[in-house]
Amino acid sequence: MRSGLGWVLVAVGAFAVMSACSSSKSEATADAGAEGGVATSAVTWHRDVRAIVEAKCANCHQAGSIAPFTLATFKEAFDRRDAIAAAVRGNLMPPWPPSAACNKYKEDRSLTQPERDAVLGWVAGGAPEGDAADYRAPTATVHELSRVDYDLKIPQAYTPVESPDEYRCFVVDWPATATKYVTGFGVKPGNPLIVHHVIAFVATPDLLATAEKLDADDAGPGYRCFGGPGIQKAPWIAAWAPGVRGSDMPEGTGIKIPQGSKVIVQIHYNLANATATPDQTAVEFKVDDAVQKEAVLLRFANPSWVQSRTMNIPAGAKDTTHAFAADVAPALTALSGGALTPGEPFTVYSASLHMHTRGTKATIGITRASGQTDCALGIDDWNFHWQGNYALQAPMVVNPGDKLSLECHFDNSGARQPMVAGHPIPVKDANWGETTEDEMCLGVLYATK
Ligand code: HEC
Structure with a gap:
């Protein structure tokens, strides 16, 4: 795990992610029509609100x-x-965690101000139905893969047993007989009411025996896992959360899957709103033999958090901050598996953050040689269940000499403990690791040369 330069390849944990990387398909938009509070006439369902709900909620x-x-x-x-x-006023719905003050993202599903005004104005005005003739359909686009080459089901149906949350990993055969590139990723939940997120990792040939042992040692289909697939080195392919079917990686880019690999599919089951019934989810891949630019998911954190356990989060403390910034060039070859070259710029297309349940807010930044920091991804109200991988509207270039920075805040009081078997676990000091008792502060960037 340890690179000579003190950087590490750290495990990517549970990303409850929208879609791996954005395709260039246009975002569903709803023309809010009248703004709430406008005195002309009452805001109605058909004229003002229905199209917003169809575009931003119905998914x-x-x-x-x-x-x-x-x-x-x-x-x-x-x-x-x-x-x-209440949900709109509190910005709880639609779920969209990234901070608009930090950066702009593709497929932003948050409500615009006129849309919020329309919904709130409609409710305030008694929620009238209005005239169906006033309805204008939204210019919605379905977010899905442009092509599905592999449609891979988890080997057997599985019924989760832990409530409200269970994380289970399944080892899935990869049909390719040569090295390929994943250029798009999607998910067909077998039981959509309980599948809260899905992440795919590569079990490269050197990791295959470990993955198969984890699977064999756990009775029943798949094996128990939490922050990641239980194998620190397993590279991340992509992740998904409800609201989209899937999406293509940025044009011309893709993630390499070496010949002889398998895929580990982590599924987060949530039983808060549904009872446990069998699930046999399928993951969908668009696959190409070659790409113009090989992409990697650069996973970075402060090496000392991982190696020297300096990321202590004291029991009961409500706001513990851990932050660092460093030039990644010396570790770039190790971090990218050779796909990126130290001393040369690289381009970042999308960004994710990863903490567990005690995380409250976090930021990834790029600090330029001038000292200015450009915000790549900021999440002000972290929710472990609505993590995402956010496609940047404008890809960002990291130049030689720039530093990557990461800042995470944690609340280690009773209110933020993960639920295990229906109860929050006891409060105690937390530190870096993959289990429910541990925390993470990890930045992930989808990058190419
Ligand atoms: C990405 C999926 C998604 C989208 C998009 C979405 N919701 Fe939800 N909504 C959920 C889920 C899941 C729940 C159940 C509670 C939870 O898990 O947070 C929920 C719960 C709710 C609730 C109940 C909240 C409560 O207090 O229990 C309301 C009201 C609601 N949504 C309204 C909306 C509206 C209005 C929109 C669009 C403006 C919207 N949602 C868009 C997934 C979504």
Whole structure:
């Protein structure tokens, strides 16, 4: 694990991620029509709100998706109007954690100000239905893979046993007989009500025996895992969370899967809103023989957090901060598996952050030679269940001499402990690691030369 230069390849943990990388498909937008509070006439469902709900809520609030109820008709929305107003006012819905003050992202599903005004104005005005003739369909686009080459089911159906959350890893055969590149990733949840996120890792040939042993040692399909696949070195391919079907990697780029690898699929099951029934999720891959630019998921953290356990988070402390900044050039070859070259610039297309449940906020930045820091990804209200990999609207170039920076905040009080078997675990000091008792502070960048 230790590179000669003190950097480490750290494990990527549970990313409850939207979609790996964004395709260039346009974002669903809803023309809010009238703004809330505009005095002209009442804000109505058909004229002002329906298209917003269809564009920004229905992906999840439809039959067979993750949300516990559907928002497909006037009556359904009317009956939930107060909860809708509360969720919108509190920025809880739609789930979209990145901070707009830090950067701009593709496929931003948050509500624009006019959309918020329309929804809140509608509820405040008594949530009238209005005239169906006023309805204008949103210019919605489905986020999905442009092509599916491999459609790989987990080997056997699995019924989660732990409530509310269970993390299970499955080793899945990879059909290619030669080295290939993953250029798109998607998921078909077998049981959409309980599949909260999915991450795919590569069990490269050297890691295969370890993965198969983990699988064999655990009774039942797959094996128990939490922060990652239980194999620190396993590279990350992509991750998914509800709300999209899948998406392509940025044009011309892809992640290498060496010949003889298998894929480890981590599934986060959530039973908060549904009972446990069997699930046989499938992961979908778009695959190419070659790409113009090999992409890597650069996973970075302060090496001393990992090697010297300096990331202590005292029991009970409500705001512990760990931060660092460093020039990655000396470690770039090791961190990127040779895909990036020290002394040359590299381009970052998307970014993720990873902490566990005690994380409260975090930022990834690029500190330029001039001393200025450009914010790549900021999350002000961390939620372990709505982690994401966010495609930057404008890819960022990291130049020789720039530093990557990372800052994570943690609340290690009783309120932020993970649930195990239905109960929060006891409060105690936390430090770097993969289990529920541990924490992480990890930046992940999808990058090419
Ligand atoms: C990415 C998926 C997703 C999208 C998009 C989404 N929701 Fe939700 N919503 C959920 C899930 C899942 C829950 C269940 C609670 C949870 O897990 O946070 C939920 C719960 C809710 C609740 C209940 C909150 C409570 O207090 O229990 C309301 C109201 C709601 N959503 C409204 C909306 C509205 C309005 C939109 C669009 C503006 C929207 N949601 C978009 C996934 C989504």
